[in-house]
Amino acid sequence: MTGASRPIGRRLLTGTVLSGVVAVLDSTIVVPLLTTIGDEFDGGSQVAWLVSAYLLAATLTVPMWGRWLDLRGERAPMRAALGLFALGTALGAVAPSLGVLVFARVIQGFGAGGLVPLGESIIGSRCTPKERARLQGYITVSYGLAAGVGPVIGGALGGVSWRWAFAVILPFCAVVALTLRGQLRHDSASERGGPSPDLAGGALLGVGLIALLLGVERLSGLFLLAGIAVVGAFLWRSRTHPHGLIPRSVLTNRITVACGLIALVIGFAQYAHLTYLPSLAQELAPQMNPGLVVIPLTVMWMTMGSIGAVLALRIGTRNVVFIALLAASGAGATLLLSLSVSGLFVAGALIGAAAALGVLAVLLLAQFNAAPADLGATTAFIVLLRNCGGALGVSGALGVYDDFGLVPTLLVLATVAAAGVLPAALIPGRRREARMHLQRVMSR
Numbered sequence: 001m002t003g004a005s006r007p008i009g010r011r012l013l014t015g016t017v018l019s020g021v022v023a024v025l026d027s028t029i030v031v032p033l034l035t036t037i038g039d040e041f042d043g044g045s046q047v048a049w050l051v052s053a054y055l056l057a058a059t060l061t062v063p064m065w066g067r068w069l070d071l072r073g074e075r076a077p078m079r080a081a082l083g084l085f086a087l088g089t090a091l092g093a094v095a096p097s098l099g100v101l102v103f104a105r106v107i108q109g110f111g112a113g114g115l116v117p118l119g120e121s122i123i124g125s126r127c128t129p130k131e132r133a134r135l136q137g138y139i140t141v142s143y144g145l146a147a148g149v150g151p152v153i154g155g156a157l158g159g160v161s162w163r164w165a166f167a168v169i170l171p172f173c174a175v176v177a178l179t180l181r182g183q184l185r186h187d188s189a190s191e192r193g194g195p196s197p198d199l200a201g202g203a204l205l206g207v208g209l210i211a212l213l214l215g216v217e218r219l220s221g222l223f224l225l226a227g228i229a230v231v232g233a234f235l236w237r238s239r240t241h242p243h244g245l246i247p248r249s250v251l252t253n254r255i256t257v258a259c260g261l262i263a264l265v266i267g268f269a270q271y272a273h274l275t276y277l278p279s280l281a282q283e284l285a286p287q288m289n290p291g292l293v294v295i296p297l298t299v300m301w302m303t304m305g306s307i308g309a310v311l312a313l314r315i316g317t318r319n320v321v322f323i324a325l326l327a328a329s330g331a332g333a334t335l336l337l338s339l340s341v342s343g344l345f346v347a348g349a350l351i352g353a354a355a356a357l358g359v360l361a362v363l364l365l366a367q368f369n370a371a372p373a374d375l376g377a378t379t380a381f382i383v384l385l386r387n388c389g390g391a392l393g394v395s396g397a398l399g400v401y402d403d404f405g406l407v408p409t410l411l412v413l414a415t416v417a418a419a420g421v422l423p424a425a426l427i428p429g430r431r432r433e434a435r436m437h438l439q440r441v442m443s444r
Helices: 010-029 031-041 044-072 075-093 098-125 129-157 170-180 188-193 199-218 221-240 254-284 290-315 317-337 341-369 372-404 406-419 430-443
Strands: none
Touching: 010 031, 010 044, 010 075, 010 098, 010 129, 010 170, 031 044, 031 098, 031 129, 031 254, 031 290, 044 075, 044 098, 044 199, 044 254, 044 372, 075 098, 075 170, 098 129, 098 372, 129 254, 129 290, 129 341, 199 221, 199 372, 254 290, 254 317, 254 341, 254 372, 254 406, 290 317, 290 341, 317 341, 317 406, 317 430, 341 372, 372 406
16 A cells, blocks of 8 residues: 555544444344345245345455555545445345345445455554554454344344335445545555556456355355366466455465465354344244344454454464354354254354454454555455355355255354364464564564
């Protein structure tokens, strides 16, 4: 990123955090309304695309937003992301059919894919590592609150109209735009003549991830192989293209890649549980607001998010990640042992702790390990893999549940979470990580 550093002020911090909060709130507020929307439009299982399409669209655009930030500055990408998000939200509020509503969710996803990584990158570029860790704790608490409040609001709106789930988001978009006005860096020379992100690489990534998503949802080996091949072509192009969406320096950094794989695993478990816990609650207790089962997730996300960064500095990122993976595996195991309303609350608490501890720890380590010129791309890489894991988790859980039932689905969720120990082993131990922090601070 170009331009002189400007210290982060209260208004800029509020605007960037609120932009991410709006995106997180929007990703969860429709979850308890899926059954209502499906009944109105006779959508059946296709209604799951309201979640999967949103996550997929956000996932596809994350690296483009991050690279645009690195190459062109802050103002233009943030404005574009917020504008797309608001447009999709307005369209969703008046959608006359399920197809139009899914399209609106795609437009929302395109914008949401930029709001979170852009905000976190802007904050990260203006803070020291110690300040970044402290602020990330606040950000995680805010995101956790939004993730938990979303399903509760959505459940309450089920008795009114699902369209209000979109309408209530629009005022927040206006507040974000007004708060960020005049706060973002703008380099007019860079925006006129700077290099552009690799759009062809973005197309490859889009085709590959769609094929992977269809392969997981339909349990199709052909789609899976095609998706792996196209994503592989995207990675090869990114390593050779001078302005690839994911720079070569990011793809060849072992620590960053390990952090990304952990984010993918936790995202898989997080979004699968977040999507299907309210649905299970509707089956087990039809008279209860299904969004209530997400409250323990919110409480743990906020609690663990407030201490996660400090905990990672004290006991090491790798140990924090192991704790997060254990909690994610425990969520699936809890439902296997006790499929009850109380079991849903316990599982929600465990997955909330896993999401807050795991993703926050690896994001901070990857940001600290990144070169200043790659900060946006590195942040986008972590968010990309987390969102990709979320989209695969939602579709994968649906595909396994439809074909094999609930117990195999829970086994898959627990197994995927446990598999995260493999990339976690590549993260440096506490002493080596402390030396890395010291060396980087001295070099700066």
